């Protein structure tokens with residue numbers, strides 16, 4: 001039996017090496033060279049893989065996403081019926097996102113856009129020093145990534161609130177849930193951090209209404225998915241001064257077209273969906289473990305809940 005790997009050409013070899021280092025007996029096929037479709041028992045795939053294609057493999061028993069998000073795998077046609085999908089929960093991935101969130105929260109907290117503008121104009125002037133205790137952070141999504149960012153921000157002294165589907169008990173973090181919880185959290189949020197999965201319920205959640213509930217001059221940090229933000233609404237809120245700045249890693253579509261106004265917007269800082277990148281050597285152990293579990297009929301790790309959409 002074999003594992004089918006499907007990812008960007010430059011990552012294929014690293015994934016193969018990482019899996020073989022853990023278990024040299026694995027038979028690995030690099031898409032599109034799958035060989036006999038009946039050999040494939042697991043598919044380890046990146047966002048671009050066509051889910052309809054996976055219906056070719058009659059003995060497939062496990063699909064693994066090479067990232068934490070699975071929105072791309074669940075959109076129609078979705079995975080072949082009855083085949084479980086696991087996602088990555090990986091310390092390196094979590095650390096990468098925590099770094100990116102801290103970088104951008106601190107960028108806005110420490111008035112970096114203002115200092116950059118002063119530097120461009122050769123202005124030597126100290127701005128009032130903000131205190132973390134006075135800058136309230138609201139995090140959308142308190143899962144693996146959101147809770148790690150919450151803890152890191154708490155350690156710096158920021159008051160941290162978080163919003164999730166079900167109530168959470170994370171020491172020091174004020175927890176909100178459901179639509180009423182969101183409406184209660186936003187007016188108290190100076191920096192809004194989005195670390196939600198993209199689902200039918202969360203698509204477009206950062207729209208004119210939500211942005212309008214933030215205090216005037218709040219900031220947005222989105223490391224989740226472009227589809228969470230209604231991009232024209234964000235542009236309008238930036239231009240009106242309702243939102244003072246946005247750090248965006250994710251967009252719709254990706255890559256963001258060269259003519260999109262975000263590229264040259266003075267209040268937007270962008271990264272190209274690079275907030276946290278999967279490192280095969282770090283992620284491979286859970287893939288091998290899940291394959292063993294699937295073969296032995298044991299419960300799988302990090303299973304996606306199809307009904308919840310993440």
Ligand code: NDP
Pocket residue numbers: 067068069070093097140141142143144145146163164165166167178195196197198199201202223224225249250273274275276277310
């Ligand atoms: P988790 O599944 O661990 O956490 C998701 C969180 O979102 C949970 O707290 C969940 O609530 C909450 N949530 C889901 N649906 C809703 C809803 N309808 N209303 C309120 N809260 C909701 O995911 P991760 O933290 O591992 O990852 C989050 C996302 O980050 C990924 O789905 C992916 O899109 C993105 N990502 C982006 C990367 C990048 O480089 N830009 C890299 C990696 C991930 P509950 O706790 O109640 O289940």
